[in-house]
Amino acid sequence: MSNSINLLKQGNIKWVESVKEKDPTFFDELAKGQSPEFLWIGCSDSRVPATQITDTMPGSIFVQRNIANMVVHTDSNLLSVVYYAVKVLKVKHIVVCGHYGCGGVKAAMSNQKFGFLDNWLLHIKDAYRANAKELDAIENEDDRFNRFVELNVKEQVQNLAKVSFLQEEWDQGEFPYIHGWVYSLKDGLIKDLGYTINSNQGLQEVYKYSGE
Template identity: 60%
Template sequence: MAERIKELLEGNREWVKKMNETFPDFFEQLSKGQNPQYLWIGCSDSRVPATEVTNHLPGSIFVHRNIANMVVHTDMNMLSVVYFAVKHLKIKHIIVCGHYGCGGVNAAITGDNYGFLNNWLSHIRNVGMLHKDELELITDPQKKSDRYVELNVQEQVKNLSMVSFIQDEWEQGEYPYIHGWVYSLEDGYIRDLKLTRNSTAPL
């Protein structure tokens, strides 16, 4: 166990060395403050790190992650992140990014009892209820899961567009833009679901 923890610290040292060799002033610039251009609302899944899958460096993407990339209006953690991003960092693009093979979505589909997680899963299951007719027509489990993931992103984009301070921003201008994407674990590519919304195209 101790060796595994040491791997992280050793990995950090190797990363610092690599960054210093590639970008000599990287840490100096990073220490002066952040100026991210994007807010990424993604899944907690360890296989979908925002900066890596978009080939960006630390400091370029402000990130909030939870199980199944949910935008829940009672989630003060998520709302605080979005508020800070929009009001203080002046971020102009918010990306809600789900991923195929999402464990949270698959757990919601099964309807099984997951104990403490049931409360969170109820929000994901609500998406399934909203699109029950469409999902029931899909008999292939994999295709049903994939479509559920897409519909979940769609609903979270909609939920985000209804947040009061997002609406306030839209009354003053066109930003922020809200985008809906899905990442594929099988090939590494991100798919734009063409759900982009802003003040001129509210959901």
């Protein structure tokens, strides 16, 4: 067995000792159950760990991650996570967080083949198509890439708002709020895109479900 895998286990021990030093009862309380206020839908990129970049402890954020933080309506894994978060855990906020420099977004902007991944990248390409007029007008490739990361997040926020059981929650009150954020690998800061939804009012009529 390689030494690198052992580093993970050693790191776990150090982390447990550090947590217990600060709060001896932390794990006893954690084992009793979870009541996170947030659901995080992020990219699988190893450089964007939700709890670390927000300086929160285990139990604070329920997490779903995939390549390029996509909300795909045929993804039963994601929908199951969202359903559990909303219906059982009663999270108040859902954050869709992309990141600048996202490899999945970059790949989807190209015409290169990536084998099996092309099936997933089609969903990201659809987001490009929906925003092609704005993106194609941006001459600088890096600027276009960064803007597409932002627009892709907004598309996924909208996709989430189209989910029927989320709209059921809005029929009962204001929560959950869905927020669009982008994380920068260069400085570690989160950019709030100022794009937040907590109703189906901004959706096209065909995507709205009746409360009846």
